[in-house]
Amino acid sequence: MKKLAILLLSNFILTYVVSAQETNDTSSRLLQSVIIKAYEGNRKLKEVPAGVNYISPSQLYRYDNSNILSAVNATPGARMEERSPASYRLNIRGSSLRSPFGVRNVKIYWNDIPLTDPGGNTYLNQLSTYNFQNIEIIKGPSGSLYGAGNGGAMLINQNPVINRQGLDINYIAGSFAMYGLNVQMQTGNEKLANAFNVGRMNRDGYRDHTEMRRDIATWQMQLKTSQKNKLVFNFLYGDLYYQTPGGLTLAQYNQDPKASRPATSTLPSAETAKAAIYQTMYLGGITNHFQVSEQFSNTTTIYAEKVDVKNPTFLKYEARDEPHWGGRTDFKWHLSSPNTTIVFGAEMQRGKFNIHSYSNKNGSPGNLLTNDDIKNRNLLLFAQVDLSLNPGLNITVGASSSSYKIGVTRLNVTNPSEQGRTYKNELAPRIAFSKKIVKDIWWYGSVAKGFSPPTRDEVLPSNNVISTSLNAEHGISYESGFKSTWLKEKIYFEAAYFYYHLKDAIVQRRDASNADYFENAGSTKQQGVEWQLQYTIIRNTNKKLNNLSVRVVHSLYNFKYQDFKQINTDFSGKKLPGVPKNTIAALLDASLKAGLYLNVTYYYGDKVALNDANTDFATSYNLFGFRLGWRTQRPHRSNIELFVGGDNLLDVTYSLGNDINAAAGRYYNAAAGRNFFGGISIHFVNKHS
Numbered sequence: 001m002k003k004l005a006i007l008l009l010s011n012f013i014l015t016y017v018v019s020a021q022e023t024n025d026t027s028s029r030l031l032q033s034v035i036i037k038a039y040e041g042n043r044k045l046k047e048v049p050a051g052v053n054y055i056s057p058s059q060l061y062r063y064d065n066s067n068i069l070s071a072v073n074a075t076p077g078a079r080m081e082e083r084s085p086a087s088y089r090l091n092i093r094g095s096s097l098r099s100p101f102g103v104r105n106v107k108i109y110w111n112d113i114p115l116t117d118p119g120g121n122t123y124l125n126q127l128s129t130y131n132f133q134n135i136e137i138i139k140g141p142s143g144s145l146y147g148a149g150n151g152g153a154m155l156i157n158q159n160p161v162i163n164r165q166g167l168d169i170n171y172i173a174g175s176f177a178m179y180g181l182n183v184q185m186q187t188g189n190e191k192l193a194n195a196f197n198v199g200r201m202n203r204d205g206y207r208d209h210t211e212m213r214r215d216i217a218t219w220q221m222q223l224k225t226s227q228k229n230k231l232v233f234n235f236l237y238g239d240l241y242y243q244t245p246g247g248l249t250l251a252q253y254n255q256d257p258k259a260s261r262p263a264t265s266t267l268p269s270a271e272t273a274k275a276a277i278y279q280t281m282y283l284g285g286i287t288n289h290f291q292v293s294e295q296f297s298n299t300t301t302i303y304a305e306k307v308d309v310k311n312p313t314f315l316k317y318e319a320r321d322e323p324h325w326g327g328r329t330d331f332k333w334h335l336s337s338p339n340t341t342i343v344f345g346a347e348m349q350r351g352k353f354n355i356h357s358y359s360n361k362n363g364s365p366g367n368l369l370t371n372d373d374i375k376n377r378n379l380l381l382f383a384q385v386d387l388s389l390n391p392g393l394n395i396t397v398g399a400s401s402s403s404y405k406i407g408v409t410r411l412n413v414t415n416p417s418e419q420g421r422t423y424k425n426e427l428a429p430r431i432a433f434s435k436k437i438v439k440d441i442w443w444y445g446s447v448a449k450g451f452s453p454p455t456r457d458e459v460l461p462s463n464n465v466i467s468t469s470l471n472a473e474h475g476i477s478y479e480s481g482f483k484s485t486w487l488k489e490k491i492y493f494e495a496a497y498f499y500y501h502l503k504d505a506i507v508q509r510r511d512a513s514n515a516d517y518f519e520n521a522g523s524t525k526q527q528g529v530e531w532q533l534q535y536t537i538i539r540n541t542n543k544k545l546n547n548l549s550v551r552v553v554h555s556l557y558n559f560k561y562q563d564f565k566q567i568n569t570d571f572s573g574k575k576l577p578g579v580p581k582n583t584i585a586a587l588l589d590a591s592l593k594a595g596l597y598l599n600v601t602y603y604y605g606d607k608v609a610l611n612d613a614n615t616d617f618a619t620s621y622n623l624f625g626f627r628l629g630w631r632t633q634r635p636h637r638s639n640i641e642l643f644v645g646g647d648n649l650l651d652v653t654y655s656l657g658n659d660i661n662a663a664a665g666r667y668y669n670a671a672a673g674r675n676f677f678g679g680i681s682i683h684f685v686n687k688h689s
Contacts, residue, residue, distance in 0.1 A: 033489070037155060038136050039145055039396065040332060040343045041386055046483035049396055049432035049444040051139035051496050051530070053078055055132075062589065062599040062627055064645060064677040065129050065172050066180060066201060070625070073603060074585040076496075076530035076553050077139045083657035083669040085203045085212035086125045086242040087277075092139055092151040093500070094526055094559050094579045104455050106151040107142065111158055111220070111234050113285040113303045118324050118349035118376035119406075120148070120455030123307060126238040126281045128199050128216050130170070130182045133157045139530075140477045140498060141450030143428030144398035147347060147380045150450040150473055150502065159220065159232065165686040166638075170199075174677030177204035187686065188222075195220045205243070206672035209260035209270045212242035228291040236283040244275045246314065247659040247666035250616075257653050257670035264664075267314045274363025278310040295334045302327040315462060315515055316369060317360040324351030324376070339388035343398075347380040353456065357464060370464050371412040374456055375420075377405040392436030399429040404453045408466050421468040423453040441484040450475040454506060454518065463515035471520050475502035490539075495531035502526065507564075507612070510663045522563035524576060529556045546593045553585040564612070571612045577660045580606035580620075599627040599645075610658055610667045618667065621654035623647070631681075641681040648674050 034045045038052050045054055053075035055068075063070040069080040069088070079091040090103045103122040108115045110131070116122040136155040138146070146153040165186055173179040182199035197218045204211050221233040246261025260270040267273075285303030292298065302325075309320040330345030353374040359366035384398030407420035432446035453472040460466055481496030507521040531554055538548040559576040584604040591597035603623040610616040629643030648671070656671035 036136060037157075038138050038153075039142075039386075039398070040330070040341070040384065041394075041396070043394070046440075046442050046485060046492070046494070047394065047434055048483075049394060049434035049446055051077060051479060051481070051498070053135075053137040053139065055135040055137070057133060058589075060129060060132055060135075062587075063601070063625070064174060064178075064627070064647065065170065065679065066174075066178065066203070066677075068129055068132060068135070070601065070603075070647075072135075072137070073583070074551075074553060074587060074601065075137065076532050076555050077528075078137050079555075079580075079583060081657035082671065083659070084207065084210040084242065084245055085205045086214060086240060087244060087657065088125050089657060090124065090151075090154070091579070092137065092154075093498070093528065094151075094557065094576060104457070105149050105452055107146045107149040107153040108156065109146075109153070110156045110236075110283075111232070111285070112287045112299065112301045112328070113234060113283070114326060114328065114347070114349060115156070115283075116149075117305065117307070117322060118326065118351040118378045119322070119353065119374070119457070120453070121457060123279065123281060125242075126214075126216070126236075126240055126279065127156075128180075128182065128201060128214060130184065130197055130199055131156070131158050131216070131218060131236075133159065140446075140479060140500065141428065141430070141448040141475070143402070143451050144400050144430035144448065145343070145382050145384060147378065147400065147402060148404065148426075148428075148452045148472075150452045150475060150500075158218070159222070167684040167686075168681065169684075170679065170681045172677055172679035175675035176206055176672065178202065178677065191224045193222045205245075206675075207245045207258045207260055207670055209243045209245045209275070213240070214242075215239045230289045232287040232289070234283070234285045234287075236281065238279075238281040240277065240279040240281075242277050244270065244277065244313070245669070246270045246275060247662050248668045248670070249665045250668065253655070253668040253670065257655075257668070261314070261666065268360075268362075270314070272362060273314050273360055274312050275314060276312060276363070280308045282306045295336075297332045298329065299332075300327065300329040312360050312363045313462070315360070317358040317363075317365045319356045319358075319365065320353065321355075322351065322353045324349060324353075326350060326378075330382075341386040342384070343386070344383040346382070347378075349376070349378040351376040355460065368412060370410060372460060372466075373409045373411060374460065375405075375407040375418075376456065377403075379403045394434045396430070396432045399427060402426050402428065402451065404472075406454075406456065406459055406468070408460060408468065410466070419466050419468050421459075421470075423472045426451045426472070437482075440486065440489075441482060443480075443482055445480040446477075448477045448479075450477060450500070450502070452506075458506060458518040461515070461517045463511055463517045465517060467518065470506060470518060471504045473502060473504050473506055475500055490536045492534045493532070495529070497529050498527065500524075500526040501562075505561075505564075508661060510661050519566075521561065522565065522572075523561075524559065524564075525562045526557070526559045526576070528558065530554070541593070544593050545590065547589065547591040547597075549589050551585075551587040551589075553587075555583045557581055561612070566612075569613070574612060574614045575609045577609040577611055577614075578658065580608045582606040595630045595633055597629050597631070601625045605654070605656075608658065610665075611661050616665060616667065618655050618658050621652050622650065623652065623654075624649045636685060638685050639683045642679075643681075644676070644678040646674070646676040648672060650674075 081089040138153040142153040168184040170182040180201040184197040216238045223231045263269040283305045287301040304325040307322040311318045326349035328347040333342040357369045382400035403424035405422045430448040434444040454470040477500040479498040483494040534551040536549040564571040586602040588600040625647035627645035631641035632639045651674040655668040
């Protein structure tokens with residue numbers, strides 16, 4: 001904590017010193033001028049009455065371009081973890097409590113298409129960095145508009161930039177046999193535009209048995225059929241393979257953090273089991289934007305998706321076939337007096353999955369264990385009123401009604417019958433406001449109800465026991481904060497406090513074989529403070545040093561079980577496992593008119609409890625990284641960029657993506673040590689565009 005206090009003090013001193021260096025530059029427009037789509041408000045970030053993180057293209061591409069993890073972790077309240085290359089978890093205000101692996105309890109959309117399937121899972125690892133143009137992360141319950149998910153929502157945009165015609169080629173190589181190639185072509189005009197993107201990423205990984213390969217291709221088309229109507233078509237194909245090394249005990253981790261999980265008296269090693277994920281995704285969707293009149297518009301999306309997964313593990317071999325389809329429509333009606341926007345609509349998803357599990361014969365299917373058909377049906381109805389009473393007061397009132405149904409039929413038993421559960425008519429309201437206190441300082445507050453039924457992987461966990469008795473989580477979130485700009489909008493600052501009381505919290509447990517299962521844990525109390533400060537010291541294209549900015553992000557959490565008893569063990573008052581008390585990111589960005597640039601990143605992660613009893617903790621860690629590059633800056637002409645960089649420069653040994661409540665204390669998944677990268681990006685301009 002002493003080091004943490006020194007770091008915070010030094011950041012405040014730095015901010016104070018540079019604030020005295022105000023220049024005549026008035027062109028600085030960063031976070032404060034971003035228009036946020038979340039909650040259909042289309043407001044500037046500082047006016048949005050919600051906790052929303054915005055990740056711009058420049059924030060995405062200031063690291064090694066291999067994934068979005070570092071960019072997400074440089075925002076308040078959001079945290080991505082990586083158990084091994086491509087094995088991600090996404091934590092928004094502690095939502096990874098339910099995610100021993102994968103992304104759950106967060107609703108994710110890609111180009112207006114629900115990327116989260118009707119079973120509640122999201123294959124976020126299927127996307128490469130180049131499938132993100134920008135990201136909006138909505139923190140806290142967002143069910144009033146986006147459906148179930150107490151963690152929040154993520155809105156991903158990759159729509160083609162119409163005015164950027166040409167061909168982009170990006171290549172990167174680095175430590176641990178990492179290399180990646182991505183090619184993107186954009187062509188067309190305002191009436192018809194196409195974007196084609198293909199890429200490959202390979203990594204051997206820091207640990208043994210962590211090889212990873214991802215191939216991905218996307219095609220996006222925008223067709224303006226009339227002055228009032230536009231069609232957007234999206235297609236994505238992804239083929240992903242990555243090995244899963246398994247968690248280590250503390251003794252194994254201290255002896256050799258690079259090792260994969262060894263064999264035990266009852267289970268094979270990771271290499272013998274050939275533990276891995278083979279994942280293929282096909283996704284297609286059409287979105288129609290229809291401006292009926294100046295006041296009234298409609299956006300409708302229909303999509304279909306199919307995911308095939310083969311997963312040999314330590315316990316079994318699983319084969320999953322997961323086709324599903326759905327759609328979303330929302331209507332927006334704007335009234336001028338008073339200034340009011342009414343949004344209403346519906347979203348529906350249906351899926352029929354089949355999951356076979358077998359014994360694992362050295363990476364191949366053995367004897368059949370289970371054969372399950374799973375039906376999912378989700379229906380969401382929503383409405384919202386956004387009222388601007390005057391230029392300095394905005395009020396938002398919204399609510400949704402949802403129905404979630406799951407049915408599991410085990411086919412390899414005598415007289416198979418469906419075991420099902422319906423979670424219906426769950427009302428999720430949200431009330432929020434934003435008020436301008438004085439010039440450039442906005443105060444906001446919100447109250448929202450959270451609702452999150454069990455996902456398919458929680459109803460049918462790896463211990464193969466069908467758990468339709470699980471109840472949905474419910475909770476109330478209270479949030480209040482300030483957003484402001486200073487020094488002619490060169491400084492952007494926001495701070496928020498939230499309190500979330502969650503009932504029937506779904507928590508993950510592991511049995512003696514390390515198979516996971518889930519149960520309702522009673523209630524939790526989750527409260528925290530999040531803030532960020534960004535200061536653009538210089539942003540003037542006419543100066544030799546044409547950009548200099550600093551940014552500091554801090555999240556401080558106190559998450560505890562309020563009431564959680566398991567048989568004769570009482571965990572009430574214990575810290576929620578997997579949630580660090582403090583996370584800090586500090587970023588420095590500088591560039592010269594001549595094209596040279598430097599990005600420096602510091603990240604601090606506090607220690608985390610590894611089990612419900614709080615008897616074991618993963619240690620805190622400090623990470624330093626940089627990216628140094630040079631780019632040509634010739635408008636409307638071809639350009640080139642060269643860059644090098646490094647991460648974890650202090651070569652810290654730390655675990656990122658701990659296996660919570662793991663049997664025999666196999667919690668630890670070591671992250672990469674000191675590593676370096678370099679690459680080249682070339683942009684060819686279509687001179688005829």
